[in-house]
Amino acid sequence: EEQLVESGGGLIQPGGSLRLSCAASGFVVNNKYMSWVRQAPGKGLEWVSIIYSGGSTYYADSVKARFTISRDNSKNTVYLQMNTLSAEDTAVYYCASAGTFGVFDYWGQGTLVTVSS
Amino acid sequence: DIQMTQSPSSLSASIGDRVTITCRASQNISSYLSWYQQKPGKAPNLLIDVAFGLQSGVPSRFSGSGSGTDFTLTISSLQPEDFATYYCQQSHSIPLTFGPGTKVDIK
Numbered sequence: 001e002e003q004l005v006e007s008g009g010g011l012i013q014p015g016g017s018l019r020l021s022c023a024a025s026g027f028v029v030n031n032k033y034m035s036w037v038r039q040a041p042g043k044g045l046e047w048v049s050i051i052y053s054g055g056s057t058y059y060a061d062s063v064k065a066r067f068t069i070s071r072d073n074s075k076n077t078v079y080l081q082m083n084t085l086s087a088e089d090t091a092v093y094y095c096a097s098a099g100t101f102g103v104f105d106y107w108g109q110g111t112l113v114t115v116s117s
Numbered sequence: 118d119i120q121m122t123q124s125p126s127s128l129s130a131s132i133g134d135r136v137t138i139t140c141r142a143s144q145n146i147s148s149y150l151s152w153y154q155q156k157p158g159k160a161p162n163l164l165i166d167v168a169f170g171l172q173s174g175v176p177s178r179f180s181g182s183g184s185g186t187d188f189t190l191t192i193s194s195l196q197p198e199d200f201a202t203y204y205c206q207q208s209h210s211i212p213l214t215f216g217p218g219t220k221v222d223i224k
Binding site: 035037044045046047050058060061094098100101102103104105107108109110 | 216
């Protein structure tokens with residue numbers, strides 16, 4: 001069974017950095033489209049970033065140049081490096097996989113990132 | 118960017134009711150549209166990919182239709198476990214975008 005487990009969230013001060021991890025089991029991450037989707041408290045879903053099986057990466061404008069998605073095939077894990085964090089980045093961050101581009105058929109449980117002084 | 122809208126933003130319904138949620142894209146997205154269900158404190162769950170149909174394990178009371186810019190999610194007979202928030206999402210192009218959600222609660 002496919003499973004995704006996120007980690008790395010927590011309380012961080014504005015301007016700080018954080019790296020989220022998404023450990024996959026039951027499938028190989030470099031065979032699927034892997035994304036991060038976030039949800040601010042009480043708000044809707046916002047797509048953040050995607051890494052293709054071929055390695056191409058794309059970002060939402062709101063995080064471009066601040067966030068970096070990457071993948072470690074040996075650990076079957078996807079990462080989201082988040083820099084220059086602000087209060088607007090406070091959210092639950094979900095890792096999601098897609099066998100078909102953009103159709104997220106598996107999700108992790110989410111990890112909460114709180115940006116506050 | 119493709120903007121997604123949903124209507125209504127919320128609705129109250131009774132067990133057994135037929136419920137219809139509408140999603141509209143700001144431009145033609147063909148059939149690149151998915152529907153997700155999210156319950157409080159939980160991750161979203163894929164219900165339907167309009168192009169490929171109902172996800173495995175999703176009850177047949179859920180159905181999705183549409184193409185181009187207008188799409189519909191229908192629950193034929195609302196069950197207690199269906200009270201949740203529903204999101205549409207386009208996968209036609211980057212950036213991937215979600216609708217604002219429709220909250221379905223108990224009348």
